[in-house]
Amino acid sequence: MRQSNTAAAILADGKEQLMKAGREPHAAELFLMDVLGLSRTQLLIRLREPVGEDERNRFFAGIARMAAGVPLQYVTGKEEFCGRLFTVTSDVLIPRPETEELVLGALARAGRIWPAKGGLKMADIGTGSGAIAVTFKLERPDSDVTATDISSAAIRVARENAEQLGAEISFLEGDMAAPLAGTRWDIVLSNPPYIDPEDKAGMSDTVTGHEPHGALFAADRGLAHYRTLAASLPDLMSDTGLIGVEIGHDQGSAVRELFRVAFPAAFVEVVRDINGKDRMVFCEIKQQ
Template structure:
């Protein structure tokens, strides 16, 4: 970084450097990292733009920009990501929560409230990662009994930490998809499982392909393996959940909806598009108790 810069000049210099390195959205990334390094809120950042860049933060700033230019996701550099108004700690052990997943949370919260008005349905978030879905549901529906599972011990430890920091009572279990819930009655199952076809992973953006955990990306040959396994694992439960919801990849909605229809447990199956109009979630509902 050039010496004697104002904050706004440091921001512009970093934005140009990131753009030249091929980083997408260089300005938003530069602002996010600058606010993180300086510990400034959005309003504080805007007020400080004409201030001199504090020299003591220069090494951390330069390191953050170098890491971003090399392709590392900004969320792993800052160590956090916001999801449904909550701040989650994130590390390379977990997938970074995406905004489109908030739509799945909203759908499950809304349909669950219709099925169990004022009740406390037993809910499991399968493949919880950072714990974002489980924590958001517990925040929206405090009376619900929320549990979360993940195959990765590191992911589960981070999800526990996030829940504790947010003051949320969530039960955590380690294991493959529904296996750790064998023998337990579940009213609601929600999952954002790995859904990228294995052969497509090398074509992903470098910051996803090279930094986010492959365990959370690889959905088998056609990306549908986790959904098939969960449909088979339903027999481990005393009864199928009355409400089930999945996030999925582009072009997978028809296949996942068909898996739910073939299972025969839900008389209503709906598909939910994301803000870009891509069918992103499939939800199965049984209104017969």
């Protein structure tokens, strides 16, 4: 390890440690920015300045965790989603850009279907960190948002994010759509577990070793929760409604068919993400 205590020196050491462990070295720069509370531009300006002992210790402790495979977001305890910082712990999945596309796609469709309607009842099934529910509520304040999760620990994280970001949301604990029974919903969004357990061996240990498996994997080649949603949502949706789910890149046809059967008169489409992969299925239900 280099003897200098400048930001440049400890950053170089951090990158070297991550590279030796087979990890992404750029994470060292992102983490140092977080430790010092600086933007990238500010860090570049201050690279020759010394870093205090407490900050150095915190930095190298975090580097050691990342070298062992802990994701950067679990080390910092936060991740950005649609321009807002969300608290994340190992009890919830780390929000990802693909899920941002699901929310933005839902907001665009809701704006077209209900351009002026207030009081839209929206549910986020399997909320995790609350990223979907909180973002929808803040972008569409006139909506009445409820978030569910089977994990009480996840609900605690989601509730904390809602409070920190000023989003008024109701939280219900339970499996999939079960807590939503007895009410009609205009919009239902979900990013359910959808990875085939058979694919686990080929995944990074930063994911399989640290993110909650209950939020990652699903039986029936990853389709189990879509079958549950397709079976339960017809009794819960309003006459005019919108369902949006995130999917695996090879599940588009199967999930689309599940919702076509469940909602024969609906318009069901598979939507690709920014990388050109099938990533979302939207089901627009129209009053007959």
